[in-house]
Amino acid sequence: VFCFAEALIADIQKKITEAFEVFDHECNKTVDVREIGTIIRSLGCCPSESELHDLLAEVEEEEPTGYIRLEKFLPMMTKVLMERRYRPIPEDVLLRAFEVLDVNKCGHLTKEELVKYMTEEGEPFTQEEMEEMLSAAVDPETNTVRYKDYITMMVVDE
Amino acid sequence: MGCGSSTNAYYLLRKSEKAFKAAVLIQRWYRRYVARLEMRRRCTWRIFQSIEYSCEQDQIKLHNFFSYLMDHFTPSSSNERDFISRILTEEESYKDTELEKLCDYESVEVPDSYMGPHLSFPLRPDHATALVEAFKQKQQLHARYVLKLLHETRRHLMQLPNINHVSTCYSEEVTVCGDLHGRLDDLFLIFYKNGLPSPEKSYVFNGDFVDRGKQSIEILIILFAFLLVYPKEVHLNRGNHEDHMVNLRYGFTKEVMQKYKVHGKKILKMLQNVFCWLPLGTLIDQKVLILHGGVSDMTDLELLGQIERHKFVSVLRGKKREEKCRHVDSAAMNSESPEGVDSPKCSSFPGSCLHPSASRTELSQWVRQTVQEELEKCRRQVGFGETPADKELTCVSSVTMSESELESCGTSHSRQEEWKQIVDILWSDPVPQEGCTMNTVRGGGCYFGPDVTEKILQKHGLQLLIRSHECKQEGYEFCHNRKVLTIFSASNYYEVGSNRGAYVKLGPDLIPHFVQYQANKTAHTLTMRQRISRVEESAFRALREKLFAHKSDLICAFKGYDQDDTGIITLSDWATAVESVLRLGLPWRMLRPQLVRSAAGGMLEYKSWLEHLAVEQRSKEHIQSSLLETIYRNRSNLETIFRIIDSDHSGLISFEEFRQTWKLFSSHMNIELTDDGSSDLVRSIDFNKDGNIDFNEFLEAFRLIERSHGDDKAAELPPTLHSRDSS
Numbered sequence: 001v002f003c004f005a006e007a008l009i010a011d012i013q014k015k016i017t018e019a020f021e022v023f024d025h026e027c028n029k030t031v032d033v034r035e036i037g038t039i040i041r042s043l044g045c046c047p048s049e050s051e052l053h054d055l056l057a058e059v060e061e062e063e064p065t066g067y068i069r070l071e072k073f074l075p076m077m078t079k080v081l082m083e084r085r086y087r088p089i090p091e092d093v094l095l096r097a098f099e100v101l102d103v104n105k106c107g108h109l110t111k112e113e114l115v116k117y118m119t120e121e122g123e124p125f126t127q128e129e130m131e132e133m134l135s136a137a138v139d140p141e142t143n144t145v146r147y148k149d150y151i152t153m154m155v156v157d158e
Numbered sequence: 159m160g161c162g163s164s165t166n167a168y169y170l171l172r173k174s175e176k177a178f179k180a181a182v183l184i185q186r187w188y189r190r191y192v193a194r195l196e197m198r199r200r201c202t203w204r205i206f207q208s209i210e211y212s213c214e215q216d217q218i219k220l221h222n223f224f225s226y227l228m229d230h231f232t233p234s235s236s237n238e239r240d241f242i243s244r245i246l247t248e249e250e251s252y253k254d255t256e257l258e259k260l261c262d263y264e265s266v267e268v269p270d271s272y273m274g275p276h277l278s279f280p281l282r283p284d285h286a287t288a289l290v291e292a293f294k295q296k297q298q299l300h301a302r303y304v305l306k307l308l309h310e311t312r313r314h315l316m317q318l319p320n321i322n323h324v325s326t327c328y329s330e331e332v333t334v335c336g337d338l339h340g341r342l343d344d345l346f347l348i349f350y351k352n353g354l355p356s357p358e359k360s361y362v363f364n365g366d367f368v369d370r371g372k373q374s375i376e377i378l379i380i381l382f383a384f385l386l387v388y389p390k391e392v393h394l395n396r397g398n399h400e401d402h403m404v405n406l407r408y409g410f411t412k413e414v415m416q417k418y419k420v421h422g423k424k425i426l427k428m429l430q431n432v433f434c435w436l437p438l439g440t441l442i443d444q445k446v447l448i449l450h451g452g453v454s455d456m457t458d459l460e461l462l463g464q465i466e467r468h469k470f471v472s473v474l475r476g477k478k479r480e481e482k483c484r485h486v487d488s489a490a491m492n493s494e495s496p497e498g499v500d501s502p503k504c505s506s507f508p509g510s511c512l513h514p515s516a517s518r519t520e521l522s523q524w525v526r527q528t529v530q531e532e533l534e535k536c537r538r539q540v541g542f543g544e545t546p547a548d549k550e551l552t553c554v555s556s557v558t559m560s561e562s563e564l565e566s567c568g569t570s571h572s573r574q575e576e577w578k579q580i581v582d583i584l585w586s587d588p589v590p591q592e593g594c595t596m597n598t599v600r601g602g603g604c605y606f607g608p609d610v611t612e613k614i615l616q617k618h619g620l621q622l623l624i625r626s627h628e629c630k631q632e633g634y635e636f637c638h639n640r641k642v643l644t645i646f647s648a649s650n651y652y653e654v655g656s657n658r659g660a661y662v663k664l665g666p667d668l669i670p671h672f673v674q675y676q677a678n679k680t681a682h683t684l685t686m687r688q689r690i691s692r693v694e695e696s697a698f699r700a701l702r703e704k705l706f707a708h709k710s711d712l713i714c715a716f717k718g719y720d721q722d723d724t725g726i727i728t729l730s731d732w733a734t735a736v737e738s739v740l741r742l743g744l745p746w747r748m749l750r751p752q753l754v755r756s757a758a759g760g761m762l763e764y765k766s767w768l769e770h771l772a773v774e775q776r777s778k779e780h781i782q783s784s785l786l787e788t789i790y791r792n793r794s795n796l797e798t799i800f801r802i803i804d805s806d807h808s809g810l811i812s813f814e815e816f817r818q819t820w821k822l823f824s825s826h827m828n829i830e831l832t833d834d835g836s837s838d839l840v841r842s843i844d845f846n847k848d849g850n851i852d853f854n855e856f857l858e859a860f861r862l863i864e865r866s867h868g869d870d871k872a873a874e875l876p877p878t879l880h881s882r883d884s885s
Contacts, residue, residue: 118181122182
């Protein structure tokens with residue numbers, strides 16, 4: 001008897017394994033722990049840094065080796081995907097988040113404001129992350145971040 | 159404080175909480191975005207690499223094709239015999255006197271109208287710098303000077319040993335550069351950042367100067383000029399692309415003929431005789447070994463030092479046909495009692511040896527057997543069956559021969575051994591797994607593990623192996639416990655923004671210092687997202703082409719998952735089927751969103767999906783679609799073969815030659831061609847009344863000439879150079 005759920009799980013597991021293998025440079029079913037965040041996020045999840053930390057704790061070895069094994073990662077990630085945890089953020093929610101930061105309600109943030117929020121609040125960006133966000137977010141003519149346009153542009157890629 | 163303030167405080171707290179939460183949200187979202195970009199970047203890289211290496215595999219398949227012909231083809235007519243011998247006659251490296259006659263420069267006149275640089279010999283440093291300036295101004299060096307330069311270079315190279323020896327006590331620092339592949343801008347950038355070669359500035363260039371990029375000849379001219387001017391400071395190693403057979407396919411031959419319409423042929427002939435004299439490696443302070451590809455478990459530096467390297471004009475040609483025939487005939491004539499014919503262990507190696515004491519009947523049996531094996535192997539390579547066995551072959555087993563065979567083969571065996579030494583150092587790749595296995599992806603050389611590296615280093619008292627041969631995203635990469643360093647100097651190799659180039663500097667302490675760069679102005683003004691998109695587009699274009707070329711096989715595979723013939727399969731099955739046909743080892747489920755636009759409910763209508771692919775690719779509707787597909791799949795091979803036949807590089811081949819070629823090619827590649835198909839093919843070609851085919855037109859008609867849009871765009875940009883330093 002053909003079981004749909006089984007097929008679904010099998011497909012999910014193949015997907016997870018593929019994503020994992022992209023970062024498995026030594027072809028021995030392990031990846032550097034620093035790449036786990038990228039793998040999890042590219043599979044459609046959107047955890048915060050602290051949520052990511054929790055996930056990592058589940059798959060790390062008792063004595064951390066700096067590597068994560070597929071056999072530990074696979075069941076954890078399968079569960080995450082099946083339970084549809086850490087869903088991506090809808091566009092309107094994202095927009096509202098920017099609007100919260102836009103205290104003057106002028107439809108844009110200055111470059112300095114964005115930098116301040118992103119590097120001092122929440123789960124702060126590294127300098128590299130900040131620079132990269134600025135390169136695309138800042139409108140060179142006005143030197144401001146017109147966040148509505150920015151979101152629209154970024155979402156097109158999804 | 160009164161109530162008002164605490165409400166205020168509470169309000170402020172809530173507000174800052176909100177801001178905190180908003181910030182986390184945005185950061186979360188952004189990090190996911192970046193992660194997805196990174197994944198896309200990695201996948202794109204994988205696509206390019208797997209396609210590149212499968213092309214190289216094609217090249218070796220082509221070699222096997224020629225070896226197969228050499229071993230088993232019986233020309234049915236004198237025409238065919240001449241034709242074959244013209245393709246297959248191994249080029250000897252010429253003696254000086256013959257070369258002087260064939261590739262003379264004296265008779266080449268430089269017209270008054272020539273505005274480019276003039277060279278006089280012996281070359282002086284100002285000549286070399288003048289050349290650099292001239293090429294920056296997009297000038298071209300006259301054929302006369304090119305030829306003379308090549309003659310002088312050859313004369314110089316002939317004096318050099320197989321392995322260059324460099325010492326850091328004379329010039330304090332040595333700079334090692336990897337593959338340049340005709341990217342002149344990268345060479346300019348290296349000279350700009352690091353300085354021109356001089357008595358104070360030593361350089362080692364580790365092969366692959368030519369092919370792919372559009373300014374290979376300019377790079378060669380500059381490198382050779384500096385080699386002559388500063389012979390103690392400039393060292394060149396041979397790469398696998400310093401080989402005219404490889405050049406036929408990867409663009410260098412084309413470039414030379416386009417730039418030197420009258421004298422190109424002479425220049426190419428001369429180049430063959432320069433490439434074969436390039437040293438095979440460089441040793442710094444007896445401690446750091448620099449080779450183009452890598453090593454194998456059979457690599458023997460002493461043997462390498464003794465080989466007459468110039469005998470290997472092309473590493474992709476096997477033994478002479480005549481030698482083999484003599485061998486077989488004499489054995490047959492002796493009519494010794496057949497000892498039973500084993501399948502020769504070295505049959506997996508091109509140019510296999512025959513058991514010398516076989517009789518005529520055994521001989522024909524053996525021929526049939528090995529023909530079968532060879533065909534089987536080729537079918538497997540083209541993707542018609544499983545190849546689990548191949549992976550188990552080791553380099554060692556493929557050279558095993560019995561004692562009597564060793565004796566009778568005599569010089570041809572040790573030549574085989576020498577050939578293997580050279581192929582291994584020019585074509586091998588390091589891998590994380592221990593051991594030494596045949597490099598099935600490239601089709602030549604080995605995959606060598608950390609244990610092989612360790613053994614070689616210990617045996618010769620070395621501390622580091624520097625090699626190139628593989629493109630690396632950051633321009634360099636360590637492996638094997640930092641005992642092997644890959645250095646790659648062609649930035650934007652696959653596409654603008656695909657990778658950085660790098661060079662490495664070694665002082666007397668032999669500690670490597672790296673400098674990275676990227677030679678394209680636009681690469682820096684683009685955001686990460688734009689850079690990745692652009693490279694990605696290019697990769698997916700190439701991938702779609704590959705998919706289209708395998709249309710029939712894909713339909714078959716899809717039908718396997720669609721027993722009820724509904725025309726629909728799951729996306730999961732799609733991924734499995736595609737991998738089973740293309741065998742590129744790519745993460746298809748990750749790539750799917752870019753390849754499959756519409757799939758309702760996780761199901762795909764595969765026929766219409768393939769139709770969409772085809773619509774993008776098809777040009778001539780009246781040609782049998784499977785034929786078109788087959789041509790498309792094999793177009794690089796076709797072009798290479800045509801170029802070989804067109805020995806005077808005129809761009810014209812006779813109609814008869816074309817037919818014979820097509821017959822050979824299609825029989826070997828197991829292509830079925832109906833009579834209608836082939837006459838359609840012929841009718842679609844415009845050929846003039848004297849029976850010649852301008853095959854450039856033919857190739858163009860089927861869009862078989864590779865167009866690289868990226869390269870064209872890059873060439874149009876002014877040669878201003880920007881770079882990012884990071885050591």
